Amino acid sequence: MRVLLASRNAKKLGELRRILAPSLPGLEVIGLDDVPPYAEVPESGATFGDNALIKAREGFRRTGLPTVADDSGLAVDALNGMPGVLSARWAGSHGDDTANLRLVLDQVGDVPDDRLGAAFQCSVAYVSADGEILTDGRMPGRLVREPRGANGFGYDPIFVPDGFDRTSAELAPGEKDRISHRGQALRALAERLAET
Numbered sequence: 639m640r641v642l643l644a645s646r647n648a649k650k651l652g653e654l655r656r657i658l659a660p661s662l663p664g665l666e667v668i669g670l671d672d673v674p675p676y677a678e679v680p681e682s683g684a685t686f687g688d689n690a691l692i693k694a695r696e697g698f699r700r701t702g703l704p705t706v707a708d709d710s711g712l713a714v715d716a717l718n719g720m721p722g723v724l725s726a727r728w729a730g731s732h733g734d735d736t737a738n739l740r741l742v743l744d745q746v747g748d749v750p751d752d753r754l755g756a757a758f759q760c761s762v763a764y765v766s767a768d769g770e771i772l773t774d775g776r777m778p779g780r781l782v783r784e785p786r787g788a789n790g791f792g793y794d795p796i797f798v799p800d801g802f803d804r805t806s807a808e809l810a811p812g813e814k815d816r817i818s819h820r821g822q823a824l825r826a827l828a829e830r831l832a833e834t
Contacts, residue, residue, distance in 0.1 A: 640666045644697035644707035661828035676700040690763035698765040710760035712793045716749040754781040760819035771830050775822025
């Protein structure tokens with residue numbers, strides 16, 4: 639089966655392949671760079687689920703391929719759950735990981751260390767001719783003051799998952815996949831797809 643991931647993010651594509659392959663042998667995952675270009679729709683939803691469905695529906699409509707899309711972000715307790723759905727464009731420009739990360743660190747600069755709780759949240763949508771599936775995942779943890787590690791992307795270098803003393807960016811890919819918000823949501827999707 640061929641599935642489109644409605645993303646150009648090579649790291650997300652690799653993550654999706656690693657997580658889904660064991661549960662769905664024979665699945666071929668391609669990205670937006672592998673299909674004829676189309677204008678991507680704005681992520682205008684109020685929730686991660688809304689945005690994931692917007693992207694998956696558009697990918698399916700444009701290509702006819704079963705389409706997977708995710709929306710995920712960081713919810714910081716001291717920022718009342720923000721940046722949330724605005725995580726990728728928190729500093730104003732979409733996808734500027736360094737600026738987004740620095741802005742969050744600046745915003746929690748006066749917050750005591752014991753109040754730096756946060757969580758990564760993710761919704762994954764799957765849209766095909768057979769219908770729609772939406773799954774969710776959540777990885778709780780806390781922020782650290784300085785970026786650490788070279789793996790991962792986004793806010794991974796300042797986020798330490800519960801039960802660990804290393805940031806998400808210091809974890810090996812397989813180790814992160816086992817506990818991550820996206821890993822949880824993708825495994826739940828794989829289970830649903832395996833039932834069909």
